Amino acid sequence: MSSMMEPPLLNRADADGVYNKITSFEFVFILHLMRDIMGTTNDICQASQHKSQDIFNAMHLVSTTKALVQKYREDEWIPLLENVQLFCGKYDIDILDMSARYTSGRGRACHQRDHITIEHHFRVDIFTIICDSQLQELDNRFKEDVMELLILSPALDPRDDYSSFKIEDIIKLANQFYPNDFTE
Structure with a gap:
C-alpha cells in the first residue's frame, strides 16, 4: 500500500464535463484575454528579474505598461471578441449570440435580477474588470x-x-x- 493517497480516477461523466468546460466560449475568451494581458505586462515581469536593470528604465516600463493596459481596455474589446470568435469557428466551438440574454449559473433566468446581454457580461463583468484589476495592481505596487x-x-x-x-x-x-x- 502506498503512503501517498492516489487521486480518484475520472469517470466518463467527469471527463465529459471537463471537456465541455475547456471547449466553451467562455473558457476560450478568458484564455485569450489572459494571453493578451500577460503579453502587455510580461515586459515588466522580465525587467524586474534583471538586477542590472536601472531604476529609471524600470519605472519607465511601469508607466508604459500602465498606458498599454489602459489602451488595451479602451481599444481592444472588438479585436479580442473577433479573435475569440475566429478561434471558436476554427475549432468548432459554439459561438454565443452576444445579443442574447445572459443568465448566470445554472439558475433560471426569471430569478436573475438584472436583464443583461451576453456581450455585456463578457465586456463589463470579465474584460473590463480584469483590465481594471491589472491597472489597480500596478497602481498599488508602484x-x-x-x-x-x-x-x-x-x-x-x-x-x-x-x-x-x-x-x-x-x-x-x-x-x-x-x-x-x-x-x-
Whole structure:
C-alpha cells in the first residue's frame, strides 16, 4: 500500500464535463484575454528579474505598461471578441449570440435580477474588470510618489564621479520629499 493517497480516477461523466468546460466560449475568451494581458505586462515581469536593470528604465516600463493596459481596455474589446470568435469557428466551438440574454449559473433566468446581454457580461463583468484589476495592481505596487522618488534617487549616486548628478533632480527631491529638512 502506498503512503501517498492516489487521486480518484475520472469517470466518463467527469471527463465529459471537463471537456465541455475547456471547449466553451467562455473558457476560450478568458484564455485569450489572459494571453493578451500577460503579453502587455510580461515586459515588466522580465525587467524586474534583471538586477542590472536601472531604476529609471524600470519605472519607465511601469508607466508604459500602465498606458498599454489602459489602451488595451479602451481599444481592444472588438479585436479580442473577433479573435475569440475566429478561434471558436476554427475549432468548432459554439459561438454565443452576444445579443442574447445572459443568465448566470445554472439558475433560471426569471430569478436573475438584472436583464443583461451576453456581450455585456463578457465586456463589463470579465474584460473590463480584469483590465481594471491589472491597472489597480500596478497602481498599488508602484505608487506615483514612490516611482518619483526612485526616479530621482540616482541623482545622489556617487559612482562614476557623480555622473548621474543633476542639480535639478536634487532640488526636486529635497523640495518634494524632504521640505522640512532643507532650507532655501
